[in-house]
Amino acid sequence: MAQNQQPIFQTKPQEHFVQIPINIERDSTTLINQTGNSSRKPNHWPTIILSIIFVIVGQSIAKLLENFYYDQIHRSDYDEKRQNDGVWTQSLLQTVGFPLLLLPFIILTTKNHNQPPINSDRFHYKSLAVIYICIGIIMSVQGRLSALGKLEIPFSVFTLIYTAQLIFTPIFARLINKVKFNRWIVISLILAVVTGALTNSTSFGGEPDEAEENYATGSWAALFAGVCFSLLLCNIQNVFDNYIFKRTESTTRKPSFASVFEVLIFSSLVATIISAVGLLIAGEHDDLKREMNGFSKGKGSYVMAMVGQAVSWQIYWVGVVGLVFSVSSVLSNVISVITWPIVSVLVVIFFNFMDDEFDVFKGVALITAALSAAAYFYRLHKENRDSGN
Template identity: 30%
Template structure:
C-alpha cells in the first residue's frame, strides 16, 4: 500500500511538471490501472491470511483433541500452548520493522514540518497489549475447560455462537452493516456447525459430572463471546488508535499480547499446582514422551499461525469476515479427521461442508459487491476530476 501511494505521488508530480493534454491522458490511464494492481495485491494478502487461519486452526484443533484423548489433563498447559508459540514470529517482526525504518524516519521528519498525525504513544500501546493479553488468557482458559468437559458435538455447536456474538459486537463497535448476504452467510455457517454437532454423540463424556458439564457449557459460551469482543476491539484499535497499515503492526498485535497471555498462563500453572503433575502426565501419555512434547510444540506453532491469519484478516477486511473464515474451519476438521484419524464420512458431514462453502461464497460475494461499488465511485470521481483538468488546461 505504501508502494502504491508512492507511485500515485510520482504520477501527480509528473502532471504538475508537464501540463499538456498527452501527459494528462497518460496520467489518467496510469491512475485507472493503479487500482487493479492494488486490488490484486489486496486479494493475494487476504488469500494468504485465509490459508494461515484455516490450516493453523484445523491443525491446532486436531492436536488439542489428541492431547486430551491420549492422556493430557492439564487445563493450564492446554491454555499455555495457545499463546506460547509467539517467539517464532520474532524474526518476522525484526525483518519487517527494520525494512520500514527509512519510511518511518521520513514520516517523522515530514510530521515535524506539517500537521501530520503521529502514531500512538508507547504508554497507549502498552495498555492495549496488556489488556488484550489478559483478555486472551481468560478466553483461552475458558476454551480449555470447554474442550475438556464437553463432547465435541456440544463444543462445536457452542463455538458456532461466536459468529452471532461477533456480528453483534461488530454492529455496535465497528459499524459493520448486516446485509442480506452477510446474514445468509451467518445462518449457513451456523447451520453447518450445528449439523456437525447433531451428527456427533451429544452425551456427557465418561467420568464427567453434571456440574463439570455445566461449567464447560458456560465457559465455552463465555469464551465465544469474549473472543468475539476481542476481535472487534482489535479492529477498533487498528482503526482508531494505531492508524498504521504495515505488516509489522499486525505482528506486534500478535506477539506482545501473546507474551502477556503466556506470562499469565505460567502464573496460573504454578498457582494452581498443576505443574507438579506434568512430569507424571508426560510419562503416562499413551503415545510416549516424545509424542507428548511434539504435540505441545506443534500445537503452539499452529495456534500462532492461526492467530496471525486471524489478525491479518481483521487488518485487511473486518473482524466479522475473519470470524466467518474461522467458522469455515469447523467442517474442515472432520474432513481432516477422515484423512488422518480414519473417521467415517457420512451424509451429514458432506452437507455441513456444502453449507459452509455456500456461506463462505455468500460473504465473499457481498464483499465483491462492496468492492465493485467502491471502484465505480472511484472511477466516477476520477472522470469528473479529469474533465475539470482538461477544461482548465
C-alpha cells in the same frame, strides 16, 4: 493514481485513496472500507487469501494435535479427580509460541525504518500498551474457558454453544467498530452459524465420561469463551482502525502487515504470562512431567505434540488477525468457524473415536461452509468489479 472505493457495509462513496504498490499491505488496488472509518485502507486480495490459508492450516493442525494429545494420555478414561487437568496448559499453548513472530515482525518493520516519526506516536504507544494488556487478558481467559468447556460437557453440546460467537461478533462489531451490514454479509453469517451447528457430530479425544459431565460449568464456560473470542476480534479491529491506521493516514507510511505481528506479539506476551502463572498456581507443571512419562507414543512424541500445537496456534492467530487487518472482525470469525468441518473430516481420517465416520452432517456442513465463504466473497468481488467500472 487515485480511485473511488465503495464500502461493503454502506452506500456512501469513500474518499480517494493513494494507490500503494502491491505488497503484504493494505492496497488500494482492492476493494473496500467495511467500517466507514476513513483511516482504514482498502483491502488486498493476496493478503486475504494468505490469511485464510493460515487459518485453515493452523487450526486444522492444532486441533489434530490436541486430539492426539488427549487420546495418548487416555483422557477418555474415567478419572473425576483429574478431569480438568491441563486447562491452563492448553490456554498457554495458544499463545506461548509468539516469539516465532519476532523475526517476520523485525523484517517487515525495518522496511519502513526510514519513514519520518509521527508526533503522536508517544500517545499512541501508551494507549496501545493498555489495550494490548486488555487483549492479552481476554486471550488467556478465552483459551482457558474453551479448554474447560470441552472437558466438562459433550463436544457436540460445546460446539453448539460455542457457535454463538457468530451472534456476538456482529453485535460487538456494530457497537465497537460501527460496522454496517448488507444482505450478503448477513447471509454469510447465517450459513456460518448453520455450519458451526452441523459440526456437532464431531468427536473429540478429551470428551468427558458420562459420569464426569457438568453441564452447568461447561455450558457457561463455552458461552463465555465464545463471547471472549468475539470481543477479542472486535477489539483488535478497534486497534487497527483507531490507532495503527490513524497514525499513518497523515504521512507517507503504509499500513503494513507488520501491525498484525505487533498486535499478536504484545498481546500474546501478556496472555502467556497470565497462563503460565495460572499453570504454576494450579500445579499443572507437575502433571506435565507425569503425562510425558506416561505418554503412549513416548516422550519424543509428547514434546512434538506440544510444540506442534504452539506453532500451529501461532499460524492460526496470524491468519485470524490478518483477516481483521485486511477486512474485518466479522470475516475473520466467519472463516474461523467454517474451518470446523474441515477439522471434523480430518479427525475422522486420522482418528477412530467412538466409530466416528463421515456422516451427512459433516457433508452438509462442508457445503454450507463453502456457501458462506462464497456469499462473503461474492460481495467483495462485486464491490471490486463495480469500483473498476
